[in-house]
Amino acid sequence: MESYQLLELSEWIDGKVIINNDQSIRYLSIDSRTIADAANALFIAIRGERNDGHHFIAKLYELGVRNFMVDHTFLYFHKCKEANFIIVDNCVEGLQSLARAKRLKSKCDVVAITGSNGKTVVKEWLAQMVGSSRRLVRSPKSYNSQVGVPLSVWNLTEQSQLGVFEAGISEPNEMSKLESIIQPNIGIITNIGSAHRENFESQSQKLKEKIKLFKGCSTIIYCADDALIDDEINKTYPLINKVTWGTSDNAQIKVSTKSVDDRWSFSLTYKGEEYLFDSSYTDAASKENLLNTISCLFVLGYSAEYIQSNLAKVVPVAMRMELKEGINNCILVNDSYNSDISSLSLSLDFLSQQSKGTNSSKTLILSDIYQSGLTDEEICSRINELLLKKGVSKLYAVGEALSRNATCFQMNARFYNSTDVLLSNVTQNDFNNEAILIKGSRSFEFEKITAALEQKHHETRLEINLNALVDNLNFYRSKLHKNTKVLAMVKAFSYGSGSFEIANVLEHQKIDYLGVAFVDEGVELRKAGISLPIIVMNPEEKSFSTMLHYNLEPELYSIKVVKSFVAALQSEAITEYPVHIKIDTGMNRLGFNNEDVWLLNALLKEYSFLKVQSVFSHLSGSDYEAFDDFSMHQFNLFDALVAKIEKTINRKVDKHILNSAGILRFPNHQYDMVRIGIGMYGIGPIESHKLSNVIKFRSYISQIRKVPKGQTIGYNRQGKLDYDSDIAIVPVGYADGLDRHLGNGKGAMLVNAQLAPIVGNICMDMCMLDVTGLDANEGQEVEIFGPNIRVEEIAKSLDTIPYEVFTGISRRVNRVYYYE
Numbered sequence: 070m071e072s073y074q075l076l077e078l079s080e081w082i083d084g085k086v087i088i089n090n091d092q093s094i095r096y097l098s099i100d101s102r103t104i105a106d107a108a109n110a111l112f113i114a115i116r117g118e119r120n121d122g123h124h125f126i127a128k129l130y131e132l133g134v135r136n137f138m139v140d141h142t143f144l145y146f147h148k149c150k151e152a153n154f155i156i157v158d159n160c161v162e163g164l165q166s167l168a169r170a171k172r173l174k175s176k177c178d179v180v181a182i183t184g185s186n187g188k189t190v191v192k193e194w195l196a197q198m199v200g201s202s203r204r205l206v207r208s209p210k211s212y213n214s215q216v217g218v219p220l221s222v223w224n225l226t227e228q229s230q231l232g233v234f235e236a237g238i239s240e241p242n243e244m245s246k247l248e249s250i251i252q253p254n255i256g257i258i259t260n261i262g263s264a265h266r267e268n269f270e271s272q273s274q275k276l277k278e279k280i281k282l283f284k285g286c287s288t289i290i291y292c293a294d295d296a297l298i299d300d301e302i303n304k305t306y307p308l309i310n311k312v313t314w315g316t317s318d319n320a321q322i323k324v325s326t327k328s329v330d331d332r333w334s335f336s337l338t339y340k341g342e343e344y345l346f347d348s349s350y351t352d353a354a355s356k357e358n359l360l361n362t363i364s365c366l367f368v369l370g371y372s373a374e375y376i377q378s379n380l381a382k383v384v385p386v387a388m389r390m391e392l393k394e395g396i397n398n399c400i401l402v403n404d405s406y407n408s409d410i411s412s413l414s415l416s417l418d419f420l421s422q423q424s425k426g427t428n429s430s431k432t433l434i435l436s437d438i439y440q441s442g443l444t445d446e447e448i449c450s451r452i453n454e455l456l457l458k459k460g461v462s463k464l465y466a467v468g469e470a471l472s473r474n475a476t477c478f479q480m481n482a483r484f485y486n487s488t489d490v491l492l493s494n495v496t497q498n499d500f501n502n503e504a505i506l507i508k509g510s511r512s513f514e515f516e517k518i519t520a521a522l523e524q525k526h527h528e529t530r531l532e533i534n535l536n537a538l539v540d541n542l543n544f545y546r547s548k549l550h551k552n553t554k555v556l557a558m559v560k561a562f563s564y565g566s567g568s569f570e571i572a573n574v575l576e577h578q579k580i581d582y583l584g585v586a587f588v589d590e591g592v593e594l595r596k597a598g599i600s601l602p603i604i605v606m607n608p609e610e611k612s613f614s615t616m617l618h619y620n621l622e623p624e625l626y627s628i629k630v631v632k633s634f635v636a637a638l639q640s641e642a643i644t645e646y647p648v649h650i651k652i653d654t655g656m657n658r659l660g661f662n663n664e665d666v667w668l669l670n671a672l673l674k675e676y677s678f679l680k681v682q683s684v685f686s687h688l689s690g691s692d693y694e695a696f697d698d699f700s701m702h703q704f705n706l707f708d709a710l711v712a713k714i715e716k717t718i719n720r721k722v723d724k725h726i727l728n729s730a731g732i733l734r735f736p737n738h739q740y741d742m743v744r745i746g747i748g749m750y751g752i753g754p755i756e757s758h759k760l761s762n763v764i765k766f767r768s769y770i771s772q773i774r775k776v777p778k779g780q781t782i783g784y785n786r787q788g789k790l791d792y793d794s795d796i797a798i799v800p801v802g803y804a805d806g807l808d809r810h811l812g813n814g815k816g817a818m819l820v821n822a823q824l825a826p827i828v829g830n831i832c833m834d835m836c837m838l839d840v841t842g843l844d845a846n847e848g849q850e851v852e853i854f855g856p857n858i859r860v861e862e863i864a865k866s867l868d869t870i871p872y873e874v875f876t877g878i879s880r881r882v883n884r885v886y887y888y889e
């Protein structure tokens with residue numbers, strides 16, 4: 070691996086430096102949680118909307134990191150006496166400049182891919198097809214942002230023979246920067262969907278912006294059938310060579326389909342020659358991705374024969390990493406994304422993050438890695454180095470290359486020639502309290518291993534998209550003033566979606582507080598390693614000492630609770646403890662009202678060890694316009710009561726009253742903090758189209774049977790059939806949280822992109838769907854609610870609210886978390 074002295078790097082980018090002890094740098098890192106090789110890393114203190122890397126420097130210094138890029142706001146150089154600093158105006162730009170300079174040292178072909186969909190797939194397929202014919206560097210995962218692109222380009226070296234990078238933008242003026250970093254000589258635009266964010270005025274503005282990526286290219290590749298793209302590129306770049314594909318006459322690579330059934334047979338006519346191809350992909354998106362990939366291979370000089378004989382290598386690209394509950398208290402991270410060393414490194418980081426707070430040791434199940442341009446031995450010694458750094462204590466290595474190089478590995482390692490050999494030699498009892506990463510090339514069929522280690526309940530599950538959750542959180546945050554704090558309510562198992570996993574994401578998003586309903590919920594979070602302040606909304610007297618022990622902060626809502634909490638503090642001789650005062654302004658549930666505030670004040674005066682952190686109230690109708698007058702009344706009453714309390718204790722406290730709906734509807738009453746709950750899950754009274762779907766409740770068809778007309782389905786002979794029907798059995802019932810009132814045609818599920826009504830009564834563990842004419846198959850996925858069947862609709866038909874539907878999903882349903 071190449072390394073550079075910090076002084077040299079600072080010269081590349083014209084940064085100021087403070088060098089105390091110059092060191093060689095191999096890695097760049099922007100994430101304080103995942104620095105592995107502290108001595109050789111340069112930590113770049115990126116200031117994000119929420120996280121500021123500068124805040125982590127002191128901690129990283131303690132962990133042995135010695136090289137930092139900071140901006141002028143950093144003042145504490147004296148606290149890091151042995152560290153070296155590059156000081157720049159803006160660290161994102163500093164990172165970009167570093168990558169730009171590194172790019173210039175590499176002379177190889179560089180392909181850049183942009184477009185609305187398919188970037189990652191085309192990039193991965195190119196890599197799969199190029200195989201070991203060239204030393205290739207590509208973006209890990211979909212690192213295509215202002216930060217992701219420079220981190221990817223940094224990996225180009227003088228030995229690289231091909232670079233393939235994605236470029237994505239979300240607002241105007243971003244592409245020129247990415248262009249100047251990647252400096253591609255070959256460009257691909259996949260397509261221009263309408264899906265993207267609102268930051269562009271029009272489709273054509275977005276397109277104009279995207280194709281800025283091709284400014285310095287010698288060849289641009291795209292689909293000639295897309296008139297918008299074709300026009301714009303010809304207009305903007307009349308002199309650049311274009312290689313276009315499509316069915317229209319002006320396409321240079323003429324595509325014609327010979328047949329499609331199980332496979333797609335097609336011919337491409339290029340430079341006067343016709344070549345036949347055949348692929349197992351038959352859907353439109355995959356065809357488009359294949360044609361972009363093949364066109365690029367032609368441009369790179371690969372022969373039609375090479376492409377034909379390697380086309381079968383193209384395997385689906387899994388975009389997600391799945392987190393599952395494993396047997397014997399293990400957690401499993403299943404990543405079949407691709408197999409190279411940089412993605413292995415990312416997956417191990419994800420594993421660390423997810424196992425934080427548990428005492429599980431780290432285990433890796435790994436297949437041979439096919440990395441172009443390195444010998445098996447080089448690959449193995451790099452893997453060994455990485456595993457040592459990331460603290461992997463047990464390795465199960467599958468494949469001949471790994472087995473041949475067994476001596477490279479310095480941890481507890483076992484070697485198997487194939488997946489089947491592994492499966493017949495290990496048992497579930499070999500795994501206990503471990504965080505296990507399962508990472509294999511597709512041909513190794515590691516899904517068999519996952520299946521063997523997965524804790525099986527049944528196949529009905531709740532999928533939680535953590536990226537979407539963060540997007541929603543940030544959408545709500547975009548409505549807040551800069552200093553408004555955020556408390557996230559994670560009560561009731563985080564609205565049914567899982568406590569620790571959600572709290573862990575929120576902690577990393579740097580929210581200020583968590584709120585739970587009961588002490589037990591808070592204890593569970595503390596045991597899992599969550600260190601954010603936590604407010605308990607319903608503190609019970611019998612658990613006060615547990616609360617103190619776990620540093621949980623009570624909501625005090627009545628004189629009685631104040632008095633008994635005072636007693637608990639006194640008995641443990643605690644001299645100061647944070648508390649939160651709940652005021653009732655109209656809910657008539659918990660809280661002090663106008664009449665008893667004076668008594669409260671007397672107690673606060675007497676027991677000054679009650680440190681009032683915040684005073685809050687709750688709106689009773691924040692989502693309905695009809696109650697706006699009442700909400701105003703609540704705000705006014707709140708102001709008056711808070712003033713009395715602040716006067717008594719003679720200082721300001723944090724005030725908060727808004728829940729999710731309130732944040733959107735009363736942004737002028739955000740006070741010092743807001744309490745977000747259901748909004749994180751994509752439910753909002755207004756602007757709901759700007760929120761993303763987070764939760765998908767799904768099951769599958771376990772069986773399909775033909776039932777003749779006139780028969781009935783299920784208990785009490787309710788579902789009477791008017792026609793010969795195909796009936797699908799789905800293993801989800803009311804014990805899973807599927808409300809029984811949805812039976813008998815009231816509810817439906819999504820099968821094969823179509824609605825299939827529930828027939829008959831819903832049973833405890835299963836239900837039946839009418840899939841007549843839907844081309845449904847056994848084993849097929851069924852969506853109960855999610856992106857297509859909105860939970861709001863289900864709630865409406867049940868005459869309830871999404872909150873009840875979410876929290877009604879039983880704990881026996883497996884929760885699966887993923888990042889896109």
Ligand SMILES: *Cc1c(COP(=O)(O)O)cnc(C)c1O
Pocket residue numbers: 558560606687727728729730744745746747748
């Ligand atoms: C649950 C809860 C919230 C969050 O409400 P949402 O409507 O889900 O945003 C806020 N404050 C209190 C006191 C709560 O109990």
